[in-house]
Amino acid sequence: MTRIYISRDSGALAVGAESVAKRFEREATERGLDLEIVRTGSRGMYWLEPLVEVETDQGRVGYGPVKASEVGTLIDEGILAAKSHKKCIGVVDEYPWFKNQTRLTFARVGITDPRSLKDYQAHGGYAGLKRAIEAGPDAIIEQVLTSGLRGRGGAGFPTGIKWRTVADTPPQQKYIVCNADEGDSGTFADRMIMEGDPFVLIEGMTIAGIAVGATYGYIYVRSEYPHSIEALRAAIDAARAAGFLGTNVAGSGYAYDMEVREGAGAYVCGEETSLLDSVEGKRGEVRAKPPLPAHVGLFGQPTIINNVLSLATVPIIMDRGGEFYRDFGMGRSRGTMPIQLAGNLKYGGLYETAFGITLGELVDEIGGGTKSGRPVRAVQVGGPLGAYFPRSLFDTPFDYEAFAAADGLIGHGGVVVFDDTVDMAQQAHFAMEFCAIESCGKCTPCRIGSARGMEVIDKIIANDNRAANLEILEDLCNTMKLGSLCALGGFAPYPVMSALTHFPEDFGAEKKRLEDAAE
Amino acid sequence: MPKYETWAPERASEIIAQHQDQKGATLPILHALQEVFGYVPLAAEPLIADALNITRAEVHGCVTFYHDFRREPPGRRTLKICLAESCQASGGRALAKRAKEKLGVEMGGTTADARVTLEPVYCLGLCHSSPAAMLDKDVYAALDAERLDELLKEAQS
Structure with a gap:
């Protein structure tokens, strides 16, 4: 029997993986081949999708990108015997782009069948939960603290401290909430986990529940991710059927269960307090803090709210120990970061590596420069609220503090590359426009500031009272930064000010200079 | 291809009843209605408010807050x-x-x-x-x- 692997990740489906799989099935029936097709997550090398991997004694040999129309020819040319071919990339685990990564959170993504609990366990799944049950709540929190894990949603708050705060509240109904409202453009790591290894997220949330005494959890997934919702619901059912969720988790005596809630297209619900209001069935408006969600969270109860990547990293920390994880990384950024390479890049995809790699390495070497073949001009890191970086800052290491020092943020780890055709004034305008569209409306700096921001940028571009309007824009950005309730209004100034600082020529500065010279 | 049903209050009440007992039921109800009818008409709001024992204003505020929910029937x-x-x-x-x-x-x-x-x-x-x-x-x-x-x-x- 021959076994092949084809991704069912929506990034692969979006470029035709489903019809490739169907074509293999049809060819196998017609030719009477003994062929098993296993559907996996994606390896994250999306320029190679649909990637077909053939199992051999040396490992899985990859071919990609494969079109449905060429499946018959590929079989004729011997790919099921792993013969060499111009589309062959060799053994996938040895392929440099993949091999050079440090895959801890993503250890199984692209390798296992995300619908198979058996496959999950065969690849180390639920080993973390087993150790967590043996260790007990206090020791779990100690391990998470030791690991140095910080919130991967963007804020970078130490996960263990959040957990300790909830654990220290008196016994009562507590909740675990997973923030899977991955709305930042340039990010897809949460989606890849949910579609490619949903059990690891369920296991992480179960461990969190045991650690703080929470018996119920919600995963809030954005509605733009229907495949993630389907995969998670199937995995939760499978985990419950096998006794990993319910009143007696894996025979431990701990109770924990969970469900998926679907968002409804509001970007601001990625902010933790508006997410909680949304789960409660209300408008997704931001809450003032304090009280912290750890004290007064979902339905008024103590709540842990963490990003998908933070929770999905907990099982390996429990399995291998906090120190193992802490030994990767630099400074106060410990462990690995699943970095998402996006936009106008030749090799877009998921690259998990220890903190410390530079922005230039990510864009020029790993990303391979632009897809359009033109020079890279600007890189936005950390989503729509992240700063635009020029080439002169390409030596910035990927690290929470180093990015903050460069007036930027790593956010959820998305890197969006633009070539030299980008108009940075238009991008700055979009940052304000997006903030205006998505503002929840609760605080004035965000709601009104974003609309005024668009107008002022328009005036600057039109060279209308330029010097005075630049001052107004800077003042407005400071008001939004310091006066907004949450990061939507508070961080929208980052892309605006960075565009203005690093690319002033796009805001009519050159025009102004020429006019001055003419006078 | 989705196939939407014509708006019918009795059918809407049935759908609401299927979801109303969960905590924070508003969004699941709105999604379920839109899945069946393709949109959430104004006429749905008092039905939801009644079932969840909240005000019509709260329901209206919720429907209009989220980009997903349509107020008019969409194309096919x-x-x-x-x-x-x-x-x-x-x-x-x-x-x-x-x-x-x-x-x-x-x-x-x-x-x-x-x-x-x-x-x-x-x-x-x-x-x-x-x-x-x-x-x-x-x-x-x-x-x-x-x-x-x-x-x-x-x-x-």
Whole structure:
């Protein structure tokens, strides 16, 4: 029997993986081949999708990108015997782009069948939960603290401290909430986990529940991710059927269960307090803090709210120990970061590596420069609220503090590359426009500031009272930064000010200079 | 292809009853109604308010807060084109313009023959292969003008 692997990740489906799989099935029936097709997550090398991997004694040999129309020819040319071919990339685990990564959170993504609990366990799944049950709540929190894990949603708050705060509240109904409202453009790591290894997220949330005494959890997934919702619901059912969720988790005596809630297209619900209001069935408006969600969270109860990547990293920390994880990384950024390479890049995809790699390495070497073949001009890191970086800052290491020092943020780890055709004034305008569209409306700096921001940028571009309007824009950005309730209004100034600082020529500065010279 | 039912209050009440007992039931109810009818009409609001014992204002506030919920019936197919940064960096704006011209509608509009509703979306999480779009629940990435035209043809068929 021959076994092949084809991704069912929506990034692969979006470029035709489903019809490739169907074509293999049809060819196998017609030719009477003994062929098993296993559907996996994606390896994250999306320029190679649909990637077909053939199992051999040396490992899985990859071919990609494969079109449905060429499946018959590929079989004729011997790919099921792993013969060499111009589309062959060799053994996938040895392929440099993949091999050079440090895959801890993503250890199984692209390798296992995300619908198979058996496959999950065969690849180390639920080993973390087993150790967590043996260790007990206090020791779990100690391990998470030791690991140095910080919130991967963007804020970078130490996960263990959040957990300790909830654990220290008196016994009562507590909740675990997973923030899977991955709305930042340039990010897809949460989606890849949910579609490619949903059990690891369920296991992480179960461990969190045991650690703080929470018996119920919600995963809030954005509605733009229907495949993630389907995969998670199937995995939760499978985990419950096998006794990993319910009143007696894996025979431990701990109770924990969970469900998926679907968002409804509001970007601001990625902010933790508006997410909680949304789960409660209300408008997704931001809450003032304090009280912290750890004290007064979902339905008024103590709540842990963490990003998908933070929770999905907990099982390996429990399995291998906090120190193992802490030994990767630099400074106060410990462990690995699943970095998402996006936009106008030749090799877009998921690259998990220890903190410390530079922005230039990510864009020029790993990303391979632009897809359009033109020079890279600007890189936005950390989503729509992240700063635009020029080439002169390409030596910035990927690290929470180093990015903050460069007036930027790593956010959820998305890197969006633009070539030299980008108009940075238009991008700055979009940052304000997006903030205006998505503002929840609760605080004035965000709601009104974003609309005024668009107008002022328009005036600057039109060279209308330029010097005075630049001052107004800077003042407005400071008001939004310091006066907004949450990061939507508070961080929208980052892309605006960075565009203005690093690319002033796009805001009519050159025009102004020429006019001055003419006078 | 989704097939929507004509608005019927009795049917709506049935759907609401199926979901009303869970905690924070508003969004699950709104999603379920939109799944069946294609939109959430004003007439649904008092039914939800009654079932959940909350005010009509609270329901109305909730429906209108979220971009997903439509107040009018959509076309037979819904095409969402991503307008976020990664797609902007990869020719997404030009694709959106092309789609608007070919369909003869603005973003948020429905073609005169009620076949296609065109909507913007801010990120489908396919930024590794921008630009991206979604037709009903199927996703498409690495689009160019030619593939967009195929997609438009499929949407209009």
